[in-house]
Amino acid sequence: MPIFTTVESKTTAGKCFHAAVFVLLSLGAVTMLYPLLLLVSGSFRSELDENELGLVPRYFYDGDALYRKFLEYKYEQRVGDLNAAHLSRDYSFAQAAPPSAGSETAARDLRAFVLEADLPAHWQALGGSSGLLTIPRNLRELRGRVRARFDGDVTAYARDTGTAVGSWTQLTMPPPEWLSTRYDYTPNALHGEYTRLLREAPPAQRRLVSLSGMFLTQVVFPRYGSLERLNETLGLDLGSYGEFRLPQRVPSEEQAAFREAWVAFVSRELNPSFVVLEGVPAEDYQGFLATRYGGDIAALNREWGSDFAAFAGVLLPDGDYLSGAARRDYGEFLLAVGPEHWLLTGPEYAWTDWLRKKYGTPEALSREYDGVYPNFEYAWLPQSGLEALYVREHAGALRWQFATRNFVNVIDAIAFEGRVLRNTVIFCALSVLAAVLVNPLAAYALSRFRLPGGYKVLFLMMAVMAFPPMVTTIPVFLMLQKLSLMNTFAGLLLPTVANGYLIFLLKGFFDSLPRELYEAAQLEGASEARMFFTITMALSKPILAVVALSAFNAAYTLFLFAIIVAPEQEMWLLPVWLYQYRETVSSGGVYASVLLAAIPPLLVFIFAQKIILRGIVVPTEK
Secondary structure (H helix, E strand, C coil): CCCCCCCHHHCHHHHHHHHHHHHHHHHHHHHHHHHHHHHHHHCCCCCCCCCCCCCCCHHHCCHHHHHHHHHHHHCCCCHHHHHHHHCCCCCCHHHCCCCCCCCCHHHHHHHHHHHHHCCCHHHEEECCCCCCCCCCHHHHHHHHHHHHHCCCCHHHHHHHHCCCCCCHHHCCCCCCCCCECCCCCCCCHHHHHHHHHHHHCCHHHEEECCHHHHHHHHHHHHHHCCHHHHHHHHCCCCCCHHHCCCCCCCCCHHHHHHHHHHHHHHHHHECHHHEEECCCCHHHHHHHHHHHCCCCHHHHHHHHCCCCCCHHHCCCCCCCCCCHHHHHHHHHHHHHHCHHHEEECCHHHHHHHHHHHHHCCHHHHHHHHCCCCCCHHHCCCCHHHHHHHHHHHCHHHHHHHHHHHHHHHHHHHHHHCHHHHHHHHHHHHHHHHHHHHHHHHHHHHHHHCCCCCHHHHHHHHHHHCCCCHHHHHHHHHHHHHHCCCCCCHHHHHHHHCCCHHHHHHHHHHHHCCCHHHHHHHHHCCCCHHHHHHHHHHHHCHHHHHHHHHHHHHHHHCCCHHHHHHCCCHHHCCHHHHHHHHCCCCCHHHHHHHHHHHCHHHHHHHHHHHHHHHHHHHHHHHC
16 A cells, blocks of 8 residues: 555645655665675775775876876885885875975986896896795796796796795795895796796886985984984085995095995895906906815806806806805905995996986086086986876876786786686586485375375485584584595585575475376376476476576585685685685675676576576566
């Protein structure tokens, strides 16, 4: 009975009432829609902005936010590397500010310098090639290349590189710390593909090593703490950390404190590969090595892994990367000759030489860069300017990359773990097939033959549903263990085939079918199997759709029972894999995985909704 009659609903009171109901229903819809929109919005985020609650991520429309997003990607959530590259002291990527408006000439010059100078591999690193929780694009590309190189055989890769990698999702490339004297590596297939990918990357995605930045982050910040104390202790006059330049040669005796800090840093912290010698003949180095190895060139070759015929064939290092015993011996020779002969080498000093060659005088440089440069050393590597320029030029592509990377990471992870998708498809297909065969057979027997005690059997089936699944899991687990069905599809499928509720639902539907059809079929000599498939199943398509959907949902969302009965990784289903995946990614990755996992049930409902509604409505009408 309606609250208002047709006439009353047209009055002011009736219209206000209907409007109020409409508003309340709309608010109810919003309360359901808002959490979903937050979930979708969260899937576009990373560690940088995962705590923001806006429905639209800021980097979608804010250029500064997009710039910080790119920095997080390039420097792989390592704010210390950002500070070293920018000569800054930020405590998070959220504090990183785009460079102030200035000439783009410097940024374009840096891009040309990186492309033209053919920088050594140990002078640069590939941005976005490792990740903590959010897997960046370059790391995905690196994994794909290594995987293709070994034809997808992760065991062959582990054997070739001597690493304990059991899955391609475990493959990662820690950022090389080229400047550190404690860093070393053994060349292998991973480093080879990494170097090739580095050479192909655009200059803005390469991280140029910075000796000045390393001095700031490892010496100045922990030892002096503030800019004022740095100026006072080392006798400098800096207006900001961005003005600091590590001298290429040892400071003079007049700057005793700075000289002491410079020598300590170069001799203890800096990789000797970034130090060359001036005014020292190669014969001195050869004599040093001959003395060290007792004149036995074979001993040197064993230590270095080289094949020199004599000590006269060993040349002074000229900026090449040194490793192992060769680095150790050269480092000791540096200490022997003294700091007056040391000359630092690296991208920042090569950049100064490149500018001097291009512009000739500081005055010409100042005109082109719209600034005041008393010397070429003052023109620092404008990495922040190059990054800002790259973000402006590729804003659309970067927004798309950052918005989709969590989804791409989920798809890649599932592709690498191919068994998960295969197991889920097989189990869901078997569950649906078994459900539409076993449950109708049981319901047909109870409905067709009117067995004595049939309702007691049906009541027993329904009574089992009153117990929580956790109660029956333990005895089922013990039974499957005794039958050796653990970690098998049979162990997952058999305990879930028969469902008391579905049998009850099917029996009620079968009871409503005309009995005359069966009598006529019997007169024609039809068997029970013929009547079951030709009459019962043919007339029960709507309710069978409901049974199939229920079986699919139960199989697709099976988690607790699956993780107990099939704990081995080779038998993981999608819900079990999602639980493990959430432990290795950020919240954005979790949201993306949930959204992607919800697509199959949504598609099933969309394409089968008419049949499902018929299955719900028809039994009620009958």
